[in-house]
Amino acid sequence: xxxxxxxxxxxxxxxxxxxxxxxxxxxxxxxxxxxxxxxxxxxxxxxxxxxxxxxxxxxxxxxxxxxxxxxxxxxxxxxxxxxxxxxxxxxxxxxxxxxxxxxxxxxxxxxxxxxxxxxxxxxxxxxxxxxxxxxxxxxxxxxxxxxxxxxxxxxxxxxxxxxxxxxxxxxxxxxxxxxxxxxxxxxxxxxxxxxxxxxxxxxxxxxxxxxxxxxxxxxxxxxxxxxxxxxxxxxxxxxxxxxxxxxxxxxxxxxxxxxxxxxxxxxxxxxxxxxxxxxxxxxxxxxxxxxxxxxxxxxxxxxxxxxxxxxxxxxxxxxxxxxxxxxxxxxxxxxxxxxxxxxxxxxxxxxxxxxxxxxxxxxxxxxxxxxxxxxxxxxxxxxxxxxxxxxxxxxxxxxxxxxxxxxxxxxxxxxxxxxxxxxxxxxxxxxxxxxxxxxxxxxxxxxxxxx
Numbered sequence: 001x002x003x004x005x006x007x008x009x010x011x012x013x014x015x016x017x018x019x020x021x022x023x024x025x026x027x028x029x030x031x032x033x034x035x036x037x038x039x040x041x042x043x044x045x046x047x048x049x050x051x052x053x054x055x056x057x058x059x060x061x062x063x064x065x066x067x068x069x070x071x072x073x074x075x076x077x078x079x080x081x082x083x084x085x086x087x088x089x090x091x092x093x094x095x096x097x098x099x100x101x102x103x104x105x106x107x108x109x110x111x112x113x114x115x116x117x118x119x120x121x122x123x124x125x126x127x128x129x130x131x132x133x134x135x136x137x138x139x140x141x142x143x144x145x146x147x148x149x150x151x152x153x154x155x156x157x158x159x160x161x162x163x164x165x166x167x168x169x170x171x172x173x174x175x176x177x178x179x180x181x182x183x184x185x186x187x188x189x190x191x192x193x194x195x196x197x198x199x200x201x202x203x204x205x206x207x208x209x210x211x212x213x214x215x216x217x218x219x220x221x222x223x224x225x226x227x228x229x230x231x232x233x234x235x236x237x238x239x240x241x242x243x244x245x246x247x248x249x250x251x252x253x254x255x256x257x258x259x260x261x262x263x264x265x266x267x268x269x270x271x272x273x274x275x276x277x278x279x280x281x282x283x284x285x286x287x288x289x290x291x292x293x294x295x296x297x298x299x300x301x302x303x304x305x306x307x308x309x310x311x312x313x314x315x316x317x318x319x320x321x322x323x324x325x326x327x328x329x330x331x332x333x334x335x336x337x338x339x340x341x342x343x344x345x346x347x348x349x350x351x352x353x354x355x356x357x358x359x360x361x362x363x364x365x366x367x368x369x370x371x372x373x374x375x376x377x378x379x380x381x382x383x384x385x386x387x388x389x390x391x392x393x394x395x396x397x398x399x400x401x402x403x404x405x406x407x408x409x410x411x412x413x414x415x416x417x418x419x420x421x422x423x424x425x426x427x428x429x430x431x432x433x434x435x436x437x438x439x440x441x442x443x444x445x446x447x448x449x450x451x
Contacts, residue, residue, distance in 0.1 A: 008038055015046050023053050036065035039074075048077055056082070060089035063098075071098050080106070084113035087122075091165055093138035093246065096125035125240075133217050134210040136250065137231045137240030140165040146172050146180060146198035150191040153183070166243050168227045172201045179205055179230055179238040207232045210239060217242055218250040219345055298433045306440035313450040315382055316443055319390050320436070322374070326394060327401040327435035328428035330366060334359055334405030335427050342413050356406060363402030371395030385449040393439040400438065401431045 007026055014022040027035050039047060039062060051059065051074065059078070063071045063086070075083045075098070087095045087110060099107055099122055107126075111119045121139050128134025142164050144153050153170065161167045170188065172181035181201030191200050207230045208217050221229050221244060229247075231240040309316070338355070341347040347355060375391025405427055443450065 007034070008041060011038055011050070012042070012046065015042075015049055018049075020053050023050065027054075027058075032061040033065040035062045036070075040066065040070055047074075051077055056085045057089045060086050064090060064094050068098060068101050072101060075102070080109055081113060084110045088114055088118050091138055092118075092121050092140055093125065093136065093165070096122050097135075100126055100130065128210065131214045132210065133208045133212045133214060133231045133242060134240070136214045136217065136246050137210075137242050138165045138246075139240050141171060141228075141230075141241045142167060143171045143173050143177075143238065144183070144197055146174070146196070146201065148197045149193060150188055150195045150197070150200070151193035153188055153197060157188075165241065166228050169241075171230055171238055171241070172197055173238055176235075177238060178236045179207055179232055181205060182230070205230065207236075207238075208242070209234070214250045218247040221247045222251070302433065302436045302440060306444060309440055309444045309447055313443065313447060315386065316389075316439075316450070319374075319378070319393075320439070323390075323394055323397055323435045323439045324432045326370065327397045327431035330363070330398050331401040331405035331427045331431040334362070334402045335409060338406045338409045342409060347410075352410060355410075356403065359402050359406040360399070363399035366402070367395040367398035370398060385446065389443050389446050389450065393435075393442045396442070397431075397435040397438050400434055404431060404434065 007030060010026055011023065014026065030038075039050060042050060054062065059074075063074050066074070075086070078086065087099065090098075099110065102110070111122060114122070124139065125135065125137070140163060142157060142160050144156060148156070157167060157170070168185050170183040170185070171179060172183060174180050181198070181203045182205050183197060183201045187200050206220065206224060206226070208220060210231050210233050217229065220226075221242070226244065228241045228243045230238055231242060233239050303320075338347065338359075341355075371391045371394045374394050375387040377387075378390040379387025408427060408430070
């Protein structure tokens with residue numbers, strides 16, 4: 001916002017003077033995203049006044065740069081009639097996403113006020129699941145028949161381009177609207193005017209089914225570096241396209257969901273921002289924390305079980321936080337690597353043995369290095385027996401904890417459970433139990449030497 005401070009000050013001054021000409025001049029100089037940031041930052045009465053200065057087209061471009069919650073706030077300000085007019089100016093996919101958030105009653109009222117064709121496009125998109133390719137796609141794209149010449153295609157492009165979401169790709173369909181090929185804008189421009197589309201189109205088209213999960217769609221687009229990807233139904237009929245900006249939004253949302261799950265903030269991945277109330281935020285975290293609390297009681301039971309060992313060699317207590325903490329740290333590191341690999345599709349079934357072998361090697365190396373370091377320190381502090389027990393305990397613990405961090409998300413993924421729920425706090429708590437069991441078992445075995 002610091003870059004826009006000068007504009008923001010001038011906008012507020014123009015609002016006080018009700019100088020609409022100055023306001024329009026100011027907003028013409030900046031991008032829609034920056035316009036949206038200024039509008040969001042204004043007070044409610046200033047926001048309401050400024051909205052009246054925008055055309056429907058301008059307001060549509062601005063609110064498309066906002067979050068859904070911010071968009072809903074603006075639409076409540078403008079009323080149903082103008083909302084329907086603004087929806088008509090928005091990209092059909094963005095409009096459908098926002099319309100789906102307004103509730104059934106308001107949704108139907110707005111659709112009733114819209115043009116029949118536009119309303120039909122909205123209803124079609126609203127029928128698909130929210131997180132599917134159908135829910136993400138737009139129906140604003142350009143199709144051409146394969147018998148068109150390059151000159152005829154360019155003429156059609158000039159006519160339809162203003163209403164299309166993207167013109168980088170043109171899609172070739174047959175008489176039944178089945179997808180047969182794709183034509184890049186580059187190939188069209190360099191082709192001679194009388195060249196047929198069927199001679200320059202690319203026939204091995206990568207498409208996605210309408211009910212594919214949006215995260216899988218985003219992965220495919222990232223893999224092939226597509227700017228857009230066609231969506232087809234069960235009969236290979238072209239019904240929409242998904243553009244790169246929507247795929248990037250999906251990647252951002254999915255990454256946020258995975259982060260919240262791994263941090264044990266929420267099991268559903270629901271996003272919490274600074275506008276989330278303390279009660280709402282706490283209600284999402286409490287179930288996880290209670291579950292972790294119950295698992296954590298096992299750590300207390302382990303210490304109680306080995307109370308006699310601890311009583312006879314009380315100095316063992318000094319190393320409890322170190323052993324448990326190191327187990328949690330190395331387990332979380334391994335977990336992060338595996339969850340990332342699974343999320344990006346980099347780990348396949350055939351890769352699992354090699355992955356586990358690699359993580360076992362990592363655990364062995366870091367266990368050996370850290371075990372030797374703590375063994376020498378404990379030896380110098382309390383003698384060779386303590387050095388041996390603490391060093392061996394940490395060595396075994398780090399090997400097991402590293403493998404646990406890799407195995408837990410793999411098991412969850414095999415059970416069709418989102419591996420992100422194998423969160424950092426969860427694996428840390430589990431490794432606490434494992435590490436203390438190893439530590440006190442080895443200490444009990446060599447208790448005579450410790451005493």
